[in-house]
Every structure is written in C-alpha cells, then in structure tokens.
Amino acid sequence: MNAVHKLIVQCCLAAYFVSCGRFTHDEPDYNKIEYGGILHKKDESVSKQDKDIIAVIQFSYNFVKERFPLSVPDFLNQTKTSDIQKLELVYSIDEENPIYQEDLLEDGHDGVSPLHLILFGFLYKFTLYWETEKTAGFAHQFAVSMFPKEVLSIYSHTFLDLHSHTQRPSTSVPCGNNPQPMDIQSDVLLQSDEGSQEYSPKDASHWLKDSQKLSCEVEPVNLENGYSSKRNFTVMSFNTWNMNSLSGKDKHYVKRIKDFGEVLAKTKPDIIGFQEVRYEYSKGGQLGPSQVQHLADMLEGYQFVFQPGQLQPNSLYEGRTEEGVAIFSKYPIISVNHLLLFRNRSNSADTHQRVCLHAVVSHSTGKTHILNTHLSLSHEAREKAVVEIWRYVRQLQGPVIFMGDLNAEPDERAIKFLRGEVSLEKQQTTGFVDVWFESHGREVPGLTYNTLKKELSKRIDYIFMKKSKDMQLVEVTTPDNKQRGHKAASDHLPVFAKFTLATPNT
Structure with a gap:
C-alpha cells in the first residue's frame, strides 16, 4: 500500500x-x-x-x-x-x-x-x-x-x-463616518466584548475566539421623536453552494459564480452572510482555490471575514479543503468572534463541525451585531445549537441580526424555539423575530430550496432580528431570477431584508 x-x-x-x-x-x-x-x-x-x-x-x-x-x-x-x-x-x-x-x-x-x-x-x-x-x-x-x-x-x-494625533492615540474604536482615535501600537486593535458570562468556563469554553470590545459614539443630530439619528440598511443571507455544479465540471462553476455575482449586483446588500464558503486547494486557475477571494473580487469595497467550520476529510489526498461561513459588509467591521456549535460525532448526520460567525459593524447610528451560521443536518445538533446561539445573543447590547442556512423548516422545534413558540433545554423564550413571518405572515411560504429542481419545496434560509425598539423591519424578499437546474446561481435562493436603525437621544 x-x-x-x-x-x-x-x-x-x-x-x-x-x-x-x-x-x-x-x-x-x-x-x-x-x-x-x-x-x-x-x-x-x-x-x-x-x-x-x-x-x-x-x-x-x-x-x-x-x-x-x-x-x-x-x-x-x-x-x-x-x-x-x-x-x-x-x-x-x-x-x-x-x-x-x-x-x-x-x-x-x-x-x-x-x-x-x-x-x-x-x-x-x-x-x-x-x-x-x-x-x-x-x-x-x-x-x-x-x-x-x-x-x-x-x-x-x-x-x-x-485620526492621527501628535500624542499617543487613545484606545477608542472609530465609528461610522466620525472615527475616533485608536491605539494602533497594540498588537490587538480591538478589546474584549462587553457583557458578563453567566455560564461556567467549562460550559462556555468553546463559545468565543478572539472576543473583542467596542467603544462607539455617534455625533448627536437632534431629530424628532426622541431619536438622534436614523439609517436604513439592507441584509442578505445567501448559501453559495460552495464549488459544486450540476455537471461536476469546473467550467460550470466559473459561469455559475458569475451569475451569483449578478444576483448580488442587482440587490446591492449592505451586509451579506454567506454559507458553504469553500477553500479547495485542488481547484485551480479561475476557480481559486479560495471562494472568499471570488466573493471579494465581486464585492469591491466590502470588508469581509471568513471562518472555516470544518476541514474536509478529502484534504489528506486532494490538498486542504475546508468550508465555513463569511460576512461581507459595506460598513466597518470593528469586532469579530465565532462560536463552535454543539456536535455529536457519533451521529452520522452530524459529521461536520458547525460554526456561528459574529461580526459587529459600525455606522452613523452606532453598532449592529451580525451573526451568520449554517446548521447541522442533525435535529439534535440544531436544537442544541439554537439554544447556544440565543444564550450568547441575549447578552449582546444593541440591535442584533441572526441569519443563515438553518437546514430546518419553519415547523421544526429549533425554528419554533427561535420564534419563542417552544422551550428547549429549560430555555423558555427568545427575543427573536422571524422577519419573513413578521412581513408576510404564515400563509406566504417564502421557499428558498431547491433551485436545482423545477419547483421549490422548502424554506430553510432565514433572517431573524432581536426585538428592539431601535430597529424596525421595512421589507423582506427572496430575490428570484427564475433560473433553475444548471442555470441556477446557487441551489438556494437568498433572503433579503431591509431595516431602519435609530439611535435614541440620551
């Protein structure tokens, strides 16, 4: 051998x-x-x-x-x-x-x-x-x-x-178009995130990597109704279908990723959460090998962070292959964390480690927490993961948006938990709002999967918002160019939402 x-x-x-x-x-x-x-x-x-x-x-x-x-x-x-x-x-x-x-x-x-x-x-x-x-x-x-x-x-x-100063800069982190000085002498520019852990180190040890703290201030603008400033912004969740194509031939991926870029160009989201983002060493030439590089080339001017979830087993004989999630933002990303989610390795439906990526973006109204994930094929893992995510999210201050390919339909317990309809693991309620249900009700299905077939059959891609008087939902759509089969840009449709953020007067 x-x-x-x-x-x-x-x-x-x-x-x-x-x-x-x-x-x-x-x-x-x-x-x-x-x-x-x-x-x-x-x-x-x-x-x-x-x-x-x-x-x-x-x-x-x-x-x-x-x-x-x-x-x-x-x-x-x-x-x-x-x-x-x-x-x-x-x-x-x-x-x-x-x-x-x-x-x-x-x-x-x-x-x-x-x-x-x-x-x-x-x-x-x-x-x-x-x-x-x-x-x-x-x-x-x-x-x-x-x-x-x-x-x-x-x-x-x-x-x-x-902003530079003649004296040594302070440790404030810039916000939006009114940046403040920052300690650029430090090897870590950002500091640890606010909020105390209510769980023991053993329970929370895998939650955060490189946790960061922000300090953002917005110049007062004295608007009516008790708010100092307001801003509309758009968010998209989109599964890239990694480097797959129906034919299995590389040339089809090259065309498909261009079609994928056209969908992004038409919608122009301010913030995008991508799932199934792949680094695949065996793919060369126009294919990469880094898919996050393809996305960065298409989204000029965006900041981005990519977090692998799992090294694929074929890495041993085809070279490094790993897959994860990414967040792209037109606004400054001033903090990045990630959560390694529950995984039962003895469950054949839970062979891949799953990750939830957390980025904090800064804009004129302050800061917004963005979380993006791709959940397991295992019911057990999904239910444990959503509890982990909510226990983490509820400690965050300010507006929160959580999105991703959750591999679960709306009536599954994991999704009902996120909507606050059922309890899981003694966690009684959440403060999440399913923005599709909020905008369209339950009668409009909002299907997102599977574009490789003639008819869509499932809704497994979501955007949630944490209940907040400072963030309002404007609209939600699933942009669909009606391309199916080998013409589809991905096997998922994206979910696109528009929000209004407001900063209260203090």
Whole structure:
C-alpha cells in the first residue's frame, strides 16, 4: 500500500469512527480544536524577519494597494505592522490528538527520528497601519492563509479610517463616518466584548475566539421623536453552494459564480452572510482555490471575514479543503468572534463541525451585531445549537441580526424555539423575530430550496432580528431570477431584508 492509498484509508477510518461512536467522547474538546479537524496550536517563535512573515506582509500590502491605491503609501517600508499571530493548522482525525506523517507510512516510525506533524498550512493574523497625511490614517486587519508553502489567500480583511494625533492615540474604536482615535501600537486593535458570562468556563469554553470590545459614539443630530439619528440598511443571507455544479465540471462553476455575482449586483446588500464558503486547494486557475477571494473580487469595497467550520476529510489526498461561513459588509467591521456549535460525532448526520460567525459593524447610528451560521443536518445538533446561539445573543447590547442556512423548516422545534413558540433545554423564550413571518405572515411560504429542481419545496434560509425598539423591519424578499437546474446561481435562493436603525437621544 503506497502513502496515497494509506491516506485514503485514514479518511475512511475517520468516517467509520464517527459513524460507530469510537471517539473517546461524543462532543469535541473545544479547548483543543480551532475548528473541525484542526487543533489549536500557536507558533510562539514568530519574527518579522522570517521569510514567510515578510511574504505575508508584502502580499497583504499589495492586496490593499490594488483596491485602495489612494489610501496606501507608495512603499511598504512606510507601513507599520502589529505583532503577528501565526497559527499552525495541525490535523487530527479524532480531534483529540495530532496525526504524524510517520503514522501514515508503511514502515511506521523507527522510534528514534523526530516526529513530523501533518500540517495543512498556517493562518496569520495581524494589522497594517499608516498615516497618509497629518490628519488621516488607516488600519487594515488581516487573516491570511498559507497552503501549501508560499501560496497565500486572504481569509479576512477589515479596515478603519483613523485620526492621527501628535500624542499617543487613545484606545477608542472609530465609528461610522466620525472615527475616533485608536491605539494602533497594540498588537490587538480591538478589546474584549462587553457583557458578563453567566455560564461556567467549562460550559462556555468553546463559545468565543478572539472576543473583542467596542467603544462607539455617534455625533448627536437632534431629530424628532426622541431619536438622534436614523439609517436604513439592507441584509442578505445567501448559501453559495460552495464549488459544486450540476455537471461536476469546473467550467460550470466559473459561469455559475458569475451569475451569483449578478444576483448580488442587482440587490446591492449592505451586509451579506454567506454559507458553504469553500477553500479547495485542488481547484485551480479561475476557480481559486479560495471562494472568499471570488466573493471579494465581486464585492469591491466590502470588508469581509471568513471562518472555516470544518476541514474536509478529502484534504489528506486532494490538498486542504475546508468550508465555513463569511460576512461581507459595506460598513466597518470593528469586532469579530465565532462560536463552535454543539456536535455529536457519533451521529452520522452530524459529521461536520458547525460554526456561528459574529461580526459587529459600525455606522452613523452606532453598532449592529451580525451573526451568520449554517446548521447541522442533525435535529439534535440544531436544537442544541439554537439554544447556544440565543444564550450568547441575549447578552449582546444593541440591535442584533441572526441569519443563515438553518437546514430546518419553519415547523421544526429549533425554528419554533427561535420564534419563542417552544422551550428547549429549560430555555423558555427568545427575543427573536422571524422577519419573513413578521412581513408576510404564515400563509406566504417564502421557499428558498431547491433551485436545482423545477419547483421549490422548502424554506430553510432565514433572517431573524432581536426585538428592539431601535430597529424596525421595512421589507423582506427572496430575490428570484427564475433560473433553475444548471442555470441556477446557487441551489438556494437568498433572503433579503431591509431595516431602519435609530439611535435614541440620551
């Protein structure tokens, strides 16, 4: 058996262990994993003189220079860089222990030579910042993926306009078009989020990664009815159908993703939550391999964050393949978190780790929390996940929008729980509003799936809003160009909602 065949066997073993419950316990240890199949391991010996670090910084500088040429200094040496976090993406079949290259060889390990971890590349997090004039400056925050060696992809790019001062800047975070100074000397530009945890560390350990706090203030405008400012904004939830196509041929994806972009261009959402966003190394040329890059190219000027949920098993023999969710925003993204949701690895319907991505966007009325997820195929996992999400959301201050492909129809218990109609796990009620029901009632089905067939049959894509007197729903639609089968841009229709935000006078 050669090494490639043995890699395939390992994939089959992983699937077998999931199906028969051979793991040490059903739920992953969220303290150990960064996301499904990847252990959390930081490289503590990072230097800005390392060749890979130099390459990553140059790549990111070029990315910004191409998109925002007037706001970027002419030379890289005019750019400052925060401390860089480097995460090693260490593979694990059981999500408890790392797998070594020697484990997959016919002769095994000789017991003397050093062991070599199976790495699926690296993820770098850092900030580039500079001043272009005495009164203006910019900070660009990045997450950059490397796989294989020297092949780079932008996973996240957010940016802020800064006011510079002769003295050391304060730690306030800019808001909307009236930015305040920020501490750009810090290796972490944003601070920890407000709100206290009411659960023990054991229960909440997998909830947040890189939790951030914001400090946003809006200039008073003295409007009537007790509000200082108002703003309309639009939100879309859209499943990309990853890199699939009906024919299985790459050329069909190239055309489909262009059609997908046309749907976005017609609706022009301010904020978009994408599901099934894929990085697939085996796809080359026009295909990527990074789908978030395709979306960023189509949505010029948007900030974006991408969070993988699961490394796919075929990564062992086809190269790194992972899938997750992304949030794109016309407004500044000033904070990013993610929740690793409940997963029962002994359930064959729950083989993929699911994630809920949380971004906080800043605008003239303050801040809005945006959450995006793609729930499991397992009823059990969905019910536990929505409880986790609501327990987290209810601690957030200010307007909240929660959206995604929930893989559940409106009468399922998980969705009824989100609407506050049933209780789950002693959690009695939620403060969510199903915006489709709010706008159209229950008589209009709002079907979103499956466009690969002649007729749609299910509603499994949703936008919810947390009840708030400061946010009002205007309208909700499911934009449909009536294309079906191989002509469809995705196997899902998007959900599109318009809201009005208002900031009360204080």
